[in-house]
Amino acid sequence: DTAVSQTPKYLVTQMGNDKSIKCEQNLGHDTMYWYKQDSKKFLKIMFSYNNKELIINETVPNRFSPKSPDKAHLNLHINSLELGDSAVYFCASRTELNTEAFFGQGTRLTVV
Amino acid sequence: AQSVTQPDIHITVSEGASLELRCNYSYGATPYLFWYVQSPGQGLQLLLKYFSGDTLVQGIKGFEAEFKRSQSSFNLRKPSVHWSDAAEYFCAVGAHYGQNFVFGPGTRLSVLP
Numbered sequence: 520d521t522a523v524s525q526t527p528k529y530l531v532t533q534m535g536n537d538k539s540i541k542c543e544q545n546l547g548h549d550t551m552y553w554y555k556q557d558s559k560k561f562l563k564i565m566f567s568y569n570n571k572e573l574i575i576n577e578t579v580p581n582r583f584s585p586k587s588p589d590k591a592h593l594n595l596h597i598n599s600l601e602l603g604d605s606a607v608y609f610c611a612s613r614t615e616l617n618t619e620a621f622f623g624q625g626t627r628l629t630v631v
Numbered sequence: 632a633q634s635v636t637q638p639d640i641h642i643t644v645s646e647g648a649s650l651e652l653r654c655n656y657s658y659g660a661t662p663y664l665f666w667y668v669q670s671p672g673q674g675l676q677l678l679l680k681y682f683s684g685d686t687l688v689q690g691i692k693g694f695e696a697e698f699k700r701s702q703s704s705f706n707l708r709k710p711s712v713h714w715s716d717a718a719e720y721f722c723a724v725g726a727h728y729g730q731n732f733v734f735g736p737g738t739r740l741s742v743l744p
Contacts, residue, residue, distance in 0.1 A: 552732065554734075559736075560669075560719050560736075560737045560739070561734075561736050561737065562721065562734040562737075564731060564732065564733065567731070567732075575731060609674065609675070611732070613725075613732065618663050618680075618682065618725055619663075619665055619677050619680050619725070620665075620723075620725070620732050621677075622667075622674045622675040623674060624673070624674040625673075625674050
């Protein structure tokens with residue numbers, strides 16, 4: 520069983536489109552994250568949710584909107600995609616009892 | 632707020648040689664420290680973690696790391712590198728539950744045959 524799963528794994532889309540990336544964790548964790556990894560491999564936190572409540576919201580364009588329908592899911596919706604949004608996006612989850620973060624396999628987004 | 636630096640962007644070692652990857656952190660309280668590895672095209676896998684207690688921690692794949700509070704460091708070591716260790720290595724610091732989980736910029740390890 521996959522602990523943290525993201526879909527899709529690859530996403531190629533044109534500038535200006537709106538797209539969503541889905542994330543689900545079956546670990547029973549209370550906290551979920553979205554990270555962006557740029558071409559230089561730098562991992563930058565974007566959002567963190569705890570029990571469906573937004574905890575961390577780093578400096579991210581408001582075209583990016585996270586949605587957490589329940590504790591096990593944290594989806595990322597991106598409006599009006601730009602070339603600079605091309606990156607790998609990672610979802611992760613974590614809990615107070617087990618403080619390392621568990622990561623999904625990533626979604627490679629390419630905006631053309 | 633936490634921050635992490637990894638001074639070496641890229642390190643090349645020969646197979647069988649020893650390895651040390653450096654990590655320095657900044658955090659006002661006792662940190663939780665982690666090393667992750669990312670193979671090309673893959674997600675992040677936890678190598679080891681430090682929460683408290685013994686400052687020398689053992690991880691998977693023969694890696695170990697030592698926490699030195701006086702130097703704010705958490706360096707990763709391996710006595711003999713294998714070609715399959717070639718990957719990107721990330722040091723991370725986490726604090727309390729629900730708060731930021733911050734990564735360093737990463738160190739790319741290349742292994743020569």
